[in-house]
Amino acid sequence: MDIFLRVIAIFIEVVILAAIIYVLLAGVRLILFDLGLGAKYQRVVAMALILASCMAVFFFIAHLTAFYPLIGG
Amino acid sequence: MESLRELFWAGQEAYITEVFMPIIIGVAIFFPVLIALFLLGFGRRYRLWKVGQTDNRSDNWFNRLMTTLAVGIANIRIMRVRELYPGLMHTFIFAGTALLVVGKIMRLFSFGGITIPPQSVYLIASLIAEIGAVLIFIGGAMAIYRRYIKKPARLDTVPEDTLVFVWAFILVLTGFMIKGYRIASSDVIPTDWAMWSPVGYLFSKAFPTFLTEIKNEILIWHRVLFHTIPAFVFLGYIWVNRSRLQHVLLSPLNVFFRSLKPKGALTPIDLEAVENFGVSEIQHFTWKQLLDLDACTRCGRCQDACPAYFSGKALNPKKVIQDLKAHLYQVYPVPLVARPIEDRPDMATEVITEEVIWDCTTCRACQQACPIYIEHIDKIVDMRRSLTMERSQMPDSAQQALQCLGAREHPWRGTTATRTEWTEGLEIKMLSDDSNVDILYWVGCTAALEERNMKVSAATARILQAAGINFGILGVEESCCGDPARRMGDEYLFQTLCQKNIEILKSYNVKKIVTTCPHCFNTLKYEYPQFGGDFEVIHHTQFLIDLIREGKIKIGSLDGNRVVAYHDSCYLGRYNDIYQQPRDILGVIGGLSRVELTRSFSNSFCCGGGGGHMWMEEEPEKRLNVKRTEQFIEAKAELIATACPYCLAMFEDGLKTKGVEETVSARDLSELLLQAMVTKEPEKKKAEKSED
Numbered sequence: 001m002d003i004f005l006r007v008i009a010i011f012i013e014v015v016i017l018a019a020i021i022y023v024l025l026a027g028v029r030l031i032l033f034d035l036g037l038g039a040k041y042q043r044v045v046a047m048a049l050i051l052a053s054c055m056a057v058f059f060f061i062a063h064l065t066a067f068y069p070l071i072g073g
Numbered sequence: 074m075e076s077l078r079e080l081f082w083a084g085q086e087a088y089i090t091e092v093f094m095p096i097i098i099g100v101a102i103f104f105p106v107l108i109a110l111f112l113l114g115f116g117r118r119y120r121l122w123k124v125g126q127t128d129n130r131s132d133n134w135f136n137r138l139m140t141t142l143a144v145g146i147a148n149i150r151i152m153r154v155r156e157l158y159p160g161l162m163h164t165f166i167f168a169g170t171a172l173l174v175v176g177k178i179m180r181l182f183s184f185g186g187i188t189i190p191p192q193s194v195y196l197i198a199s200l201i202a203e204i205g206a207v208l209i210f211i212g213g214a215m216a217i218y219r220r221y222i223k224k225p226a227r228l229d230t231v232p233e234d235t236l237v238f239v240w241a242f243i244l245v246l247t248g249f250m251i252k253g254y255r256i257a258s259s260d261v262i263p264t265d266w267a268m269w270s271p272v273g274y275l276f277s278k279a280f281p282t283f284l285t286e287i288k289n290e291i292l293i294w295h296r297v298l299f300h301t302i303p304a305f306v307f308l309g310y311i312w313v314n315r316s317r318l319q320h321v322l323l324s325p326l327n328v329f330f331r332s333l334k335p336k337g338a339l340t341p342i343d344l345e346a347v348e349n350f351g352v353s354e355i356q357h358f359t360w361k362q363l364l365d366l367d368a369c370t371r372c373g374r375c376q377d378a379c380p381a382y383f384s385g386k387a388l389n390p391k392k393v394i395q396d397l398k399a400h401l402y403q404v405y406p407v408p409l410v411a412r413p414i415e416d417r418p419d420m421a422t423e424v425i426t427e428e429v430i431w432d433c434t435t436c437r438a439c440q441q442a443c444p445i446y447i448e449h450i451d452k453i454v455d456m457r458r459s460l461t462m463e464r465s466q467m468p469d470s471a472q473q474a475l476q477c478l479g480a481r482e483h484p485w486r487g488t489t490a491t492r493t494e495w496t497e498g499l500e501i502k503m504l505s506d507d508s509n510v511d512i513l514y515w516v517g518c519t520a521a522l523e524e525r526n527m528k529v530s531a532a533t534a535r536i537l538q539a540a541g542i543n544f545g546i547l548g549v550e551e552s553c554c555g556d557p558a559r560r561m562g563d564e565y566l567f568q569t570l571c572q573k574n575i576e577i578l579k580s581y582n583v584k585k586i587v588t589t590c591p592h593c594f595n596t597l598k599y600e601y602p603q604f605g606g607d608f609e610v611i612h613h614t615q616f617l618i619d620l621i622r623e624g625k626i627k628i629g630s631l632d633g634n635r636v637v638a639y640h641d642s643c644y645l646g647r648y649n650d651i652y653q654q655p656r657d658i659l660g661v662i663g664g665l666s667r668v669e670l671t672r673s674f675s676n677s678f679c680c681g682g683g684g685g686h687m688w689m690e691e692e693p694e695k696r697l698n699v700k701r702t703e704q705f706i707e708a709k710a711e712l713i714a715t716a717c718p719y720c721l722a723m724f725e726d727g728l729k730t731k732g733v734e735e736t737v738s739a740r741d742l743s744e745l746l747l748q749a750m751v752t753k754e755p756e757k758k759k760a761e762k763s764e765d
Contacts, residue, residue, distance in 0.1 A: 009281065020247065020299050023240040027306040030233065034374075035113070069281040069292075 002070065010064045016061045018053070025049040099298070103305045111312040115322075115580070118367060121405055128359035130330040141329040150444040155676060156374065162215040176202025196269040203272050206245045213241055227373025228607070233316045240307055240741030245298035253277040254296050284302070285407035297487035320370040324445045327368035330361055331446035336437065337595035337648040339454055341603045342564045343485045351458025351562060353421050354414070355397070355404050358452065365447045365462040366398035375439035375449060380679040381432045386696045388432035389536035390439035390449045393425055397452070400424045422466070430456050431468055432687050434697065435560050436643040436679035466560070474688035475563050482552035482570065483518040484688050493548045495527035499534050502545035508581040510545040512537075515597065515610075517590035518553050519687070519718035525725055526718040530739040533589050535612055537746055544587070550577050556592040559600070561685035568604065571596075585609045587616045589743065590715045591639030591644035591651075593685070598649075612645060614654045614716045614742055619659055628749045630663025637665045637745075638710035640701070640724070641677035655716045658742050662749040668708050678704060682719030692731075701728030705737065713739040 029049055038044070143149045148167060152160035179198035210327060217238060220228055254275025266272040283289050311318040334340075342350065349357050375390040376382055382389045400420055404412050420422050421716025430453055439449045460466045461475070477486035493503075495516075502510060514537065520530040537544050552570050559567035578586075580757050586608050588594045598610035620626050645651045659667055674680040691697075702724060705713050713728075715721045724739040740748075 006281075016246065016250075019239060019243050021245055023236060024303045024306055026236050027303070027310045028239070029705055030236075031110070031306070031309055041537070062663065069288075071284045 005069065006068065010061075010068050012058065013068070014061055014062055018057050021053050021056045025053055078222075099301060101623065103302075105311055107204055107305060107312070110309045111408065114312045121401070122363045122367070124405060124411075125358050125360035125363040126356075128361050129644060130332075130361055133333055136333065137329045137331070140331070141325050144444065145325045146326045150446075158215070158219065159372070161758070162212050162219065163300055165208045165212030165215065169205045169210075169212060169213075172201050172205025172208065173233055176200075176205060185448075186580045199270045199273070202248075203252075203270055206248060207272060208713065209241065209245055212233055213238065225373070225377075226378045229371060229373075237316065237318060240303065244300065244304055245294065247303075249273055249276045250255065250280070251272040251300055253280055254282070254289070254293050258282045258286070258293065295587075303484045305506050317370045320368065320445070323364070323368040324370065326702065327364055327445045330364065332361075332448060335599040335737050336440075337644065338599040338603065339559055340451065341568070341600075344459070344565055349459070350462035350564065351460070352452070352455035353419075353459040354417075355401050355420055355445070356411075358397075358455070358460075362448065362452055362455075363401060365452075366394055366401055368445055369394045369398065369447055370445070371395065372444065374442040374444065375447070378438040378676070380436060380438060380443035380681070380697050380700070381434065383678075384697050384700050386432040387428040389429075393429060393449060393453065394447060394727060396424050399632050401532045421459050421464075425456060427466060430460065431471065431689070433684055434679045434681060435684035437647040438519060438643075438676070438679065441647050441675050454560065454562060457560075458564055459562075461562035462565060462624075468689055470688060470690040471561050471685055474685065475558060475561060475566060478553055478558050478563075478570070479566055483522055484553060484557050484685075485518060485522045486688075488522045490522045490524070490527075491549065492521045493546075495521060495530050496534070496546070496548075499531060499538075501534055503548045504545045504581045504583075505548065505550060507545065510543050511585065512542060512544040512548050513578070513583045514544050515554075515588040515590075516546055516551060517588060517593040517718060519722065520589050521551070523718065523722055525722055526741075529589055529718060529721065529743055532741065532743040532747040536617065536620070536626060536743060536750065537587075539750065540620045542620075542625075547577065547581075554590075554593040554596040555600075556596045557685045557688065559596070560683065571601060571604050571606070575604060578606065578608060583608060587611050587613055589613045589718060590644045590718075591649070592719065595644045595648050610650060612649070612716070614645070614651060614658060617655045617743065617746060618657050621658070622635075626746075626750060628661045628663075628746065631665060631745070631749055634664055634666060635711045636668055636709060637712040638670055638705055638708050639673070639713050639714045640670075640680065640705075640720055640721050641673055641675075642715065643677065643679050644681055645716055646677055655714070655742055658746060662745055664749075665712070665745075668710060670704050670708050670710075672704065680715075680720040680723040682717075682723045687719050687722070696727075696730070698723035698727040699730050700729050702733075706731065707735060711737055712745075713737065714722070714742055714745060715739060716742050 026049075029045055032045060033039070033042070075143075114192075143152070148160065148164050151163050176198045179194060179201065220230055220234070220238075252270055252273030256270065256273055256277035257280045283292065302374060310316070337734060338551045343640050344350075352358055355363075368393070371391065373391050374394075375394075379388065379390050396419075400418070404417055406412070421427070421430065422725050433450065435450050435452060435454065440447070443449075457467075465472075467475075471518055473485040473486055478484050483492075501514075504513065506511065514534065517529050520526045534544075553572055554574065555570035557566035558570060564744065586597055586609065588597065589612075591612060594610055594612045597606070597608060601608065617626075637659060639655055641647075641652060643657070656667070659665055670678075678701050679697055680701055681691070686697075693699075702713075705724075715724065718741075721741055725734075728734040728737055728739060
């Protein structure tokens with residue numbers, strides 16, 4: 001039961017972290033273009049940021065799975 | 074480094090060097106970056122506004138500051154009865170953010186080891202911040218319901234809007250998570266935590282913690298990082314980006330630099346000095362007009378208020394502002410190198426179409442609705458000026474009206490009436506015969522030349538005579554005041570008419586003018602002073618109610634009991650804030666039961682005659698007067714009371730179109746007043762006795 005709860009807790013954490021990464025990188029993307037990065041780089045930037053997001057999310061999953069506190073003690 | 078200790082909470086001790094030092098380093102790096110982003114973003118905008126023409130808005134700073142605080146802090150133009158839901162929503166988000174910031178600042182300055190404040194400061198700061206965050210949640214939830222479920226037509230949603238919602242939600246959520254973890258990992262649990270940090274306390278119940286203190290501190294450190302970094306990027310995004318969040322900065326600026334000139338006064342053109350007549354390119358607008366474009370939050374209140382949009386016309390004031398804004402950034406892309414004119418779309422025909430420019434009745438409903446004082450009408454009239462004076466591009470009917478104004482000094486082409494026809498049998502003094510009068514009755518073209526309105530001028534004159542007022546008229550010497558010419562963009566013709574009228578008025582030493590037409594009233598009162606014509610100008614509703622109060626005319630009752638609805642003329646109400654006097658006049662006339670339309674007072678619906686539309690052809694199914702007449706019929710009004718000759722003519726037409734002229738009639742207040750005067754009981758009895 002505790003392991004099941006831990007998995008749910010990690011899942012919720014990953015969702016929240018993924019949302020954080022999304023808003024963070026989306027904001028970076030908007031700022032980059034607003035500061036003058038040409039429209040022709042849109043696709044490249046989007047791909048780079050998606051890649052960074054995926055790597056971050058994988059890292060969080062691994063990290064949380066390894067270090068997340070045990071439920072109940 | 075020596076570990077400073079801060080009381081995280083009552084009983085809990087955390088090592089500041091281990092938990093907070095990375096954040097302090099983060100802030101030390103990010104904060105200058107944030108300042109740099111702000112300066113970069115604001116500097117770019119400032120340069121963009123400076124592309125526009127000069128406009129002095131630096132007067133009366135105290136007044137400007139007070140209004141900015143009233144709008145910015147008290148939300149006075151946002152919280153309105155008819156905008157209760159969005160008003161409350163905005164106020165929750167605004168107040169929540171303000172409280173959150175106050176809470177955070179209190180914590181910042183009550184930093185352990187620096188100020189050593191009493192413990193209660195932490196507690197109060199915590200509670201304030203939590204109340205703020207809860208208000209943001211409530212306001213945000215209301216906003217999400219409205220934007221994504223209710224979906225009012227006036228709102229358009231772009232991906233950035235959704236991002237902002239997710240972002241704000243994440244920031245508040247992670248803030249609560251930090252608090253929750255800190256409480257959960259605390260060694261001692263004071264009993265009043267739930268009181269000072271109710272939401273954080275609830276969160277603390279949801280999170281598992283480590284058994285060792287150092288691991289818990291690292292966990293909290295992670296949480297703080299995931300809260301702080303997006304927060305900094307969020308702030309950077311607000312400062313730099315062109316999203317609606319810019320309104321945090323730009324709305325107060327726009328309110329501060331709002332126009333303080335009379336609402337009804339258009340800016341004159343120095344015809345001998347200017348290179349451009351009106352606005353045909355984006356840089357011809359003033360800097361404030363360009364700031365308007367940046368400041369617009371796309372709230373859509375102007376769109377909801379616009380009668381032209383409501384009746385299905387092409388004009389949408391929100392879209393006008395947004396299209397001009399997009400054009401501004403198209404012409405001056407980053408880094409502000411102007412695109413050559415040949416590469417730009419034509420602003421006055423392609424970006425904003427001619428149809429849109431000519432659809433506006435200058436009713437001011439959009440500006441009245443705008444919470445941040447965006448000035449739509451000046452921009453539209455400026456573009457009309459270019460179309461009219463530089464290109465002669467205008468609807469045929471507008472052109473004919475202007476030609477008639479130029480040739481005959483009135484816009485009623487085809488009329489055979491003279492300006493004195495309505496005076497027959499009334500023995501009214503002409504100033505050319507005797508200028509020794511107390512008051513000049515400025516009749517106006519419509520009241521003098523339009524058949525239905527001649528009865529209004531006659532009624533007004535008869536009331537003035539009954540009250541013993543020494544008044545006269547200019548008769549054939551009166552020319553159009555110039556309002557239609559100015560609103561149709563022909564500034565040259567307006568100035569010609571204006572200067573001629575001023576000359577005549579001064580030659581007769583006129584001091585006080587009474588007029589039945591709100592358009593003449595507005596022009597004489599607020600636009601003639603621009604050319605040296607300073608007169609005391611009074612609308613007949615103001616004058617008549619004074620006569621009644623002074624007992625100079627006795628009012629009786631109309632026959633029967635009729636339901637009357639008063640129509641607030643745009644140029645009397647919204648432009649000149651005369652709402653009560655006409656209603657007071659109706660109040661003293663017996664035999665009337667007054668009803669208010671849903672759209673009345675400052676939210677009144679234009680009759681469709683302003684801005685030169687009195688003389689312009691309209692598509693039958695999009696006529697504003699018919700839409701307004703339908704509102705009277707829905708309100709079950711038997712009598713439409715007006716105080717404007719345009720409105721009266723428009724409603725007469727609307728009633729005929731709807732086929733209800735037998736059951737519903739339109740009357741000017743002076744006609745109703747005269748009717749109530751002549752039918753008052755003593756006279757009736759006298760007449761009956763004499764018949765006997």
